[in-house]
Amino acid sequence: MSAVVENHHDDHHHGPAKGLKRWLYTTNHKDIGTLYLWFSFAMFLIGGVMALVIRAELFQPGMQIVEPEFYNQMLTLHGLIMVFGAVMPAFVGLANWLVPMMIGAPDMALPRMNNLSFWILPFAFFVLLSSLFMDGGAPNFGWTFYAPLSTTYAPPSTTFFIFSVHIMGASSIMGSINVIVTIMNMRAPGITLMKMPLFVWAWLITAYLLIAVMPVLAGAVTMMLMDIHFGTSFFNAAGGGDPVLFQHIFWFFGHPEVYIMILPAFGIVSHIVETFSRKQLFGYSSMVWAMLSIAILSFVVWAHHMFTVGMPLAAELFFMWATMLIAVPTGVKVFNWVATMFKGSITFEVPMLFACAFIVLFTLGGFSGLMVAIVPADFQYHDTYFVVAHFHYVLVPGSVFSIMAAVYFWIPKWTGNMYDERLGRLHFWLSFIGVNVTFFPQHFIGLAGMPRRYPDYALQFADWNMVSSVGAFLFGFSQILFLFIVLKTVMGGKKATSEVWEGARGLEWTVESPAPYHTFTVPPKIN
Amino acid sequence: MGNKKKIILKLSGAVLGMYLFSFLLVPLYDVFCDITGINGKVTQTKNAESSITVEGREISIQFISHNNEGMPWEFKPSERVSKIKTGAMYETSFYAKNTTNKMMTAVAVNSVAPSNAKDFIKKIECFCFQGGIDLMPGEEILLPIKMVVDNELPKNIKNIVLSYTIFDSNLEHNITTDHDSDHVGS
Incomplete structure (x- = not known):
């Protein structure tokens, strides 16, 4: 006990504890950020291997490698792991590392809850992955787990899936509460809301979205649990329930969820674009308003995921127009990024390469999103590979590229070492080519009518599927290079200056590299 | 703080x-x-008789029956298509037979297409209003429907499809019907 007290009396330069305990007991936002990022990377690789199983099976028509039942499990787990295990924890990790440093706070507001919200995650995914070895196999109903497929017809392991979703939800909710309290309460004097860095703004909005929709997801899986075990019939037509209700509840969560996975990316890209254009960001306040309006609109568009369930025309029109309305604030953001680059003295270091690829490819994914928003056209696109191509374009070269960009951009601050620029560029180009070779052909086979989620397909889709699989393996294996680059940077490399990037803006660049274990124990002075 | x-x-x-x-x-x-009326369920209408007025135009009405997965009963409408007059009482029935050798309880759920016809179909009697249909092994039954289509039915609707799906309410995952019985009846 006295040792603990003594530690507190130590001055601010004391380092972290040694060994495994440092990571288990840590309440330091930088340590927890690191944990989140490594966890996310591990999940990214596991989910990636599952994607490669899927693409290997689809390399040629006919059943070659896995059983259809196992294929369905891979498909389901790939989606769940990438959404809840890779993308979301990566953004939470970035928030942990960056939000306190960007607003001049010494740490997150609720450090112990921060520790808890990370350490329950590995258990959630252990439970989810262990279902692979249970009788009846892992969940096999797709990441959207539509009832009654996920209730009446589901394998017994569904109960474990439900609990793991509960844990993930609890983790996200605690993380969001932490982010909001930190941002609301711990900004250095002088940082008003409209002076906050955009990544902080993006996360503030994201955290509110999480608080609004994660409980709805928890409610949906709880209803599933009750339908399976307690004889209720929320989603069972024979008992007076309605399976379509499940889709409404799921997408009421699901649509804000897709913005949860892209808003932090908007923040990251804004920082990178302004830094490497050596200009102030164009249209700061319009960026904030755009994110706010996207977040609000995200609550009134959910039914565009389910146009084919048989809705009245008026509802279809409403959801179509509301969806298209989102293109307006999104367009404002893309315009502002391009306007920031306009007449800037741009250099293309790796973070900027990823950010530029983000802007182009995310916009492309946005346009295919507009296509699927058109009701009459969506009846053709629904549940085809066109949809698969659409959401992978916004998630992989969208969210995932932004996370990679963020890692390259801030890793000198985290480790004190510059990454290897040549290897980084190689990683970028391999990923860029890999992503496009994988997902662009899926537009074609989708428009030609190939349905999603099947382990086999008609012969006319064979060529583009083969191309897509080749691209997937290229993209997948180039991430091993990414792992190597990150490890190499952690081990050593050219020393980074405090500023790291010429003319970089933001408080995080005022502390030395690597960032000391404790930063801003005294609030910085803001002009 | x-x-x-x-x-x-x-x-x-x-x-x-x-x-x-x-x-x-x-x-x-x-x-x-x-x-x-989005999901096309017709509920029991209170003063359905008030819709019985002068005979209006002729429309075609079609009955469809479905057995939900795992439901072994024989279940079909007595007549598949009829021409009926709006504003006039119409009676028909569905035939059901328990083909198994055990007592079973079924629940019927209905749906109307096009869904905006829903408000104009007034059912006076329907087997779908009851909570469950009990049949002994091999027992058969004629399930009555009494209804009237309101004269106010939009002009563009010339065909109405009434679909009935029966569920085995004893199936492992299915539950007793009193969870929300007026819902089941709808």
């Missing part, structure tokens, strides 16, 4: 509120569907 506690409390309240809201969506959805 009082401020900090206040924010945490508010946010936790929001989390709890949204969790409850997700359950509130269940009745809200029913109410919403009831008002708008």
